[in-house]
Amino acid sequence: MEMTANATEAAFHRKRADMRRFGMWLFLGSEVMFFTGFFAAYIVIRSASAGSIVQPLNKALGTLNTVILITSSFTMALAVLASKKGDRKGLVNWMGLTWILGVVFLCVKGVEYAQHFSEGIYPSTDIFHAFYFLFTGFHALHVIAGLVVMGVLWFRARRGDFNETYNDPIEMMGLYWHFVDLVWIFLYPALYLL
Amino acid sequence: MSDEKHPEMCWGGYYVVYNVLLLLTILTFAFSYVHLGPHAVNIAVALVIAAVQGSLGLFFMMGMRHEDRLSKGVFLFCACLFTIAVMVTLTDFVFLGTYSVSHQVAQVMHGLADAAVGQ
Numbered sequence: 001m002e003m004t005a006n007a008t009e010a011a012f013h014r015k016r017a018d019m020r021r022f023g024m025w026l027f028l029g030s031e032v033m034f035f036t037g038f039f040a041a042y043i044v045i046r047s048a049s050a051g052s053i054v055q056p057l058n059k060a061l062g063t064l065n066t067v068i069l070i071t072s073s074f075t076m077a078l079a080v081l082a083s084k085k086g087d088r089k090g091l092v093n094w095m096g097l098t099w100i101l102g103v104v105f106l107c108v109k110g111v112e113y114a115q116h117f118s119e120g121i122y123p124s125t126d127i128f129h130a131f132y133f134l135f136t137g138f139h140a141l142h143v144i145a146g147l148v149v150m151g152v153l154w155f156r157a158r159r160g161d162f163n164e165t166y167n168d169p170i171e172m173m174g175l176y177w178h179f180v181d182l183v184w185i186f187l188y189p190a191l192y193l194l
Numbered sequence: 195m196s197d198e199k200h201p202e203m204c205w206g207g208y209y210v211v212y213n214v215l216l217l218l219t220i221l222t223f224a225f226s227y228v229h230l231g232p233h234a235v236n237i238a239v240a241l242v243i244a245a246v247q248g249s250l251g252l253f254f255m256m257g258m259r260h261e262d263r264l265s266k267g268v269f270l271f272c273a274c275l276f277t278i279a280v281m282v283t284l285t286d287f288v289f290l291g292t293y294s295v296s297h298q299v300a301q302v303m304h305g306l307a308d309a310a311v312g313q
Contacts, residue, residue: 018262021261021265022262022264022265022268025261025265025268025269026268028269028272029268029269029271029272030272032269032272032273032275032276033272033275033276035276036272036275036276036279036280039276039279039280039283040279040280040282040283043280043283043284044283047283047284059223059226063219063223066219067216067219070212070215070216070219071212073212073215073251073255074208074209074211074212074255077203077208077255078205078208081203081204081205081208174256175256178251178252178255178256179256181251181255182247182248182251182252185244185247185248185251186244186248188219188222188244189222189226189240189241189243189244192226193222193223193225193226193240194226194236194237194240
């Protein structure tokens with residue numbers, strides 16, 4: 001009797017986890033559409049201009065940020081792996097490192113913005129910089145939102161809220177963070193290199 | 195979801211994907227200094243590399259290959275719309291040379307017409 005109840009409860013949790021994951025993919029799909037609009041507009045503006053609208057950006061800082069985000073994606077994957085294994089220490093350490101890398105990414109972006117502002121470059125300067133600030137600004141907002149949620153999850157992980165059977169929030173966080181990384185992978189060549 | 199059916203990727207697997215992503219980033223960076231011909235070729239190469247990186251992240255880091263059909267369908271549908279939007283708008287960009295030439299020809303014609311009117 002008790003075994004049947006346990007099995008039913010486990011099936012219920014599995015079903016709920018399935019729904020959460022589906023909801024997360026749906027949300028990420030809507031985010032893809034959000035950035036699609038920006039990308040399409042950017043390409044149209046570039047192709048419609050008789051001359052090149054592209055202004056040189058700091059490639060070194062852009063590349064550094066790409067490496068930082070890819071590394072943070074790797075550490076996040078290891079955090080999710082640790083949570084699935086019930087490795088609390090591993091989860092806390094890897095997620096903490098991911099959070100730090102996210103903050104470093106924002107700091108580098110801040111340095112870049114400060115450079116632009118000191119040179120008198122603002123979103124209103126020209127169409128390229130309008131797109132540059134729009135793209136990177138929205139991306140940075142996504143990073144900040146991710147860092148806030150990750151911070152909360154980190155404290156919960158330290159408290160021991162997650163284990164082998166309950167780690168959905170960590171998985172969802174992982175999906176979101178990888179997505180933020182994927183967006184940057186497309187932004188980087190579009191803005192810095194081409 | 196399907197964690198029970200599929201084995202979780204191990205530490206080493208993530209490490210390999212991470213290194214490939216870094217390598218492709220370096221490759222993208224290097225290609226930005228190499229002129230492969232018309233600018234459109236550089237753009238195409240950079241976008242192909244970004245697409246490969248995106249696929250690696252999606253299928254290995256995010257574990258898309260282990261998701262059920264509905265989740266895959268929803269996300270890949272959006273990804274396809276993104277690809278279509280980029281491809282359609284890029285078609286314009288690829289023919290930027292044509293656009294520029296026609297624009298310049300039009301300017302020359304205007305100049306000739308103005309000169310003729312002046313005479």
